[in-house]
Amino acid sequence: MNTGKANPANAPVASRPTAGGTRGGDADIARVAALFADRSRARVLMALADGRRLPASVLAAEAGVSAAAMSAHLNKLRAEHLITVERSGRHRYYALAGPKVAATLEALAAIAPAQPVTSLRQGTRAQRLREARTCYDHLAGALGVAVTQALIDRGALVATDGVADTSRRSGDALSAPLRAHPYRLGPAAAPVLAELGVDLPALLPAASDARRPVLRFCLDWTEQRHHLAGGLGAALAVALFDAGWIARRGAPREVEVTAAGAAGIAGALGIHSEPTR
Known part of the structure; x- marks a missing residue:
């Protein structure tokens, strides 16, 4: 729904600032999309999608390419500000440039065709x-x-649009952060979250930081329902993880519920599931 004034057909399109601070033209989507189109680079980005920092050797193994080829891929991704690098001692660790x-x-995962499953291992992952x-x-x-x-x-979150x-x-875009989320903190937020x-x-206090609001929500691409993101989602x-209720699996992004977590989550939130570890 357009909530602003209609622009004349010949109205100029607002330009975008370039990396050097000058005004540019329309976003060069094709230039960035080309980086995602390479399978090796796509595997690198997916490996980093859980927020961790990984060395080039691990990323090369994940993508199945040589160290030299991985170096070239990482340089291209850095040049377009899709990843960042941090040096620690003799090693460099790479991460996504942000949420x-x-x-x-x-x-992209929401609209991409599924790759053929050629093994039980792929299917279970x-x-x-x-x-x-x-x-x-x-x-x-x-x-x-x-x-x-x-x-x-449990009243830790309250829907503001009447849909609880x-x-x-x-109007929710598929698999994307919600532009205007229909929830606010509820009266039971502090005690419920403290139990977690x-x-x-x-x-x-981070609510005043516009770069990372406390409350933010995404439309989950596999479930097509909302999940909690933002500062609160990260803290949760x-x-x-710190409580040992969930743990990372060996593969990137995979999470498993521990035996302690199955009991703890059931007690705190009423979610009953079999532990996967």
Whole structure:
């Protein structure tokens, strides 16, 4: 829905600032899209989509290319500001440039055809990603959606549009951060989140930081329902990892619920699931 004034047909399109600070033309989508189109680079970006920093050797193994080829791919991704690099001692660690890149990967996954499953291992990994994964630094998949719904059910989150569930609303873009989310913190937010290991009062001052709002939500690409993101989503994921309730699997982005986590999440949120570890 267009909430602004209609522009005349011949109105100039606002230009975009370039890297040097000057005004440019329309966004060069093809230039950036070409980087995602290469299978090796796509594997690198997907490997980094859980928010971790990984060395080039690990990324080369994930993409199945040589060290020299990986160096060339990483240079191209850095040149277009899709990844960042941090030096630690003699090693360099690479990471996604931020949540927007992760959201782009999720959006592409929503419209991309599934790759043929040629082994049981591939099939089970696809299923594990649907069940529980990380979307940059917060939980996604069926687990992420279930946790978000449980927070609504327990009054930690309140729907502001009268729909008290995580279902997709009219106008929600597929697999993307919601432009205007229909939730706010509820009256039970502090105690419910404290039981999960999140100190909400300590997190709230970040609400003034426009770069990372406390509350943000995405439309999950596998579940087509909302999951919690933003500062609170990241803090909740860290708390569950630190408590040992969830753990990373060997493959990028995969998350598993531990035995302690199955009991803890059931007690705190009423989500009953069999531990996967």
